[in-house]
Amino acid sequence: MAAESVPGPLTAACGEVRPASDGDAVAGVRPRYVAWPASVAEASAVLAAAAGLGLTVLPRGTGTRLAWGSPPRRCDLVVDTLRLDEVLEHEAGDLVARVQAGVRIDELADVLGLAGQQLSLDLPDAAGAGRGTVGGVLATGAAGPRRLRYGTPRDLAIGITVVLADGTVAHSGGKVVKNVAGYDIGKLFAGSYGTLGLIVEAAFRLHPVPAAAAFVTRDCAGPAAAQEMVAAAVGSPLAPSAAEIDRSARGGPVRVSVLLEGDKAGVAERSALLRELLGRGASIAADPPAWWGRGGTAAAPDGALIRITFWAGELAAVLDALDAAATAAGLDPLVGGSAAAGVLYAAVPRAAPAASVAELVTALRASRPLGPAGPAGPTESARPTGPTGSAGRAGAMGSAGPAGTRGPTGSPGRAGRANGDEPGDGDGPPSRGSVVVQHAPAAVRAAVDVWGPVPSAGLMRAVKDQFDPGHRMAPGRMAGGI
Numbered sequence: 001m002a003a004e005s006v007p008g009p010l011t012a013a014c015g016e017v018r019p020a021s022d023g024d025a026v027a028g029v030r031p032r033y034v035a036w037p038a039s040v041a042e043a044s045a046v047l048a049a050a051a052g053l054g055l056t057v058l059p060r061g062t063g064t065r066l067a068w069g070s071p072p073r074r075c076d077l078v079v080d081t082l083r084l085d086e087v088l089e090h091e092a093g094d095l096v097a098r099v100q101a102g103v104r105i106d107e108l109a110d111v112l113g114l115a116g117q118q119l120s121l122d123l124p125d126a127a128g129a130g131r132g133t134v135g136g137v138l139a140t141g142a143a144g145p146r147r148l149r150y151g152t153p154r155d156l157a158i159g160i161t162v163v164l165a166d167g168t169v170a171h172s173g174g175k176v177v178k179n180v181a182g183y184d185i186g187k188l189f190a191g192s193y194g195t196l197g198l199i200v201e202a203a204f205r206l207h208p209v210p211a212a213a214a215f216v217t218r219d220c221a222g223p224a225a226a227q228e229m230v231a232a233a234v235g236s237p238l239a240p241s242a243a244e245i246d247r248s249a250r251g252g253p254v255r256v257s258v259l260l261e262g263d264k265a266g267v268a269e270r271s272a273l274l275r276e277l278l279g280r281g282a283s284i285a286a287d288p289p290a291w292w293g294r295g296g297t298a299a300a301p302d303g304a305l306i307r308i309t310f311w312a313g314e315l316a317a318v319l320d321a322l323d324a325a326a327t328a329a330g331l332d333p334l335v336g337g338s339a340a341a342g343v344l345y346a347a348v349p350r351a352a353p354a355a356s357v358a359e360l361v362t363a364l365r366a367s368r369p370l371g372p373a374g375p376a377g378p379t380e381s382a383r384p385t386g387p388t389g390s391a392g393r394a395g396a397m398g399s400a401g402p403a404g405t406r407g408p409t410g411s412p413g414r415a416g417r418a419n420g421d422e423p424g425d426g427d428g429p430p431s432r433g434s435v436v437v438q439h440a441p442a443a444v445r446a447a448v449d450v451w452g453p454v455p456s457a458g459l460m461r462a463v464k465d466q467f468d469p470g471h472r473m474a475p476g477r478m479a480g481g482i
Helices: 008-013 040-053 105-113 134-140 185-189 223-235 264-278 312-329 354-366 442-447 457-467
Strands: 017-019 033-035 057-060 077-080 087-091 096-100 157-163 169-173 198-205 212-220 242-247 254-262 283-285 304-309 334-338 343-348 434-439
Touching: 008 017, 008 033, 008 040, 040 077, 040 157, 040 198, 057 134, 057 198, 087 105, 096 105, 105 134, 134 198, 157 185, 169 185, 212 223, 212 264, 223 242, 223 254, 223 264, 223 312, 254 264, 264 283, 304 354, 312 343, 312 354, 343 354, 354 434, 354 442
Parallel strands: 033 077, 057 077
Antiparallel strands: 017 033, 087 096, 096 198, 157 169, 157 198, 212 254, 212 283, 242 254, 242 334, 304 343, 304 434, 334 343
16 A cells, blocks of 8 residues: 555644554454554644544554454554653652653653652553553553552543544543533543543552562462452451452462552561461562462463453352353363452463353353342442442443443443444343453454443443544444444
């Protein structure tokens, strides 16, 4: 394809735009053009030009998480944010930073670290691909083990600037110039997978880098013991920052590790108390266990990664349901994640038959701890009690859900609908949890709805219609075909 085939309005809007190549494909869908705006004004001009040409648009950062979600129904233009790479403000005294969307998370960590501060998102390095950009992390809602204490990107973001599908620049939260009346667009855009608009800037609340950290770890015989141990740690006054589990084989022992952070004397005292609380066999280390955080994207870089969110008090029931479903499907997934925050990942290797992975996902969605809820919902004892806050916080484009559930990432796609189909008019039933195929080979995506039931599909479509009435922003990437 010759360079002159790029439409004139696009070249006039952006200093760097070219025809797409096979390497620009998103989940197997190749775009026609790629643009690299270097300013908010250029990003606005690019989206306005795309609107005039009737082009669909998909945002991209480093591409670390482009395999997440459903393939777009159509992708004409990729807008790459990597030239939007400035740290605009760092008010160390106020613990606030404002950055452009293309700033890489690891580079931002280096800048903030000079002042002894951090953006408290300990994201896994996805098979050496880096931790992604600020915009990509916000758009996918990615978070690591310390979500228990600090929350997810939507909790840490205090302001956001976005470009809507028609080129309009909108602001919300800190450093406000213009707001979209009636909407908290920061919460809406977090976890929206680019379906509402292009994130170009964000302001974050920061935290001091702790002077010391300790990991208290113990192996448990099975799910019931692991649940008891996690509950004991989180329910104690010792203020853990994270509580992770790992299980390398179906029906095998469960390893539990709890992170404590703070000043050196306080961490030493608290870790000794926690070791005593967890009982014989518990150990203390300054460094995390080798498996720490591997329940995330690094666990299955080219296989299927299934994200399970649930009420934290149902941990044992969820692990038992996962064992039963995996046994029936003939699979043995590696399981790990933020048990106290109600988020687990099941990693299945690429060689696993697509039909078996689909069977596993379908069985999990129908299981008692994760399936449709009764009129009263989960019992009070099953609700999370840790520092993440109350159970069932309303999410980005979704309804209230389990701990760790944030809108579309936790209450996604309607049951029984193929990935490329248009959504219907009804909402799915409320559920106790969610089971999302976060990324998978194409054969798996074709065999199962990657998002699962949507309790609030009607509301999500209404928000989509308000922000992107032409449905040109990443169409089909989100739950319910949005």
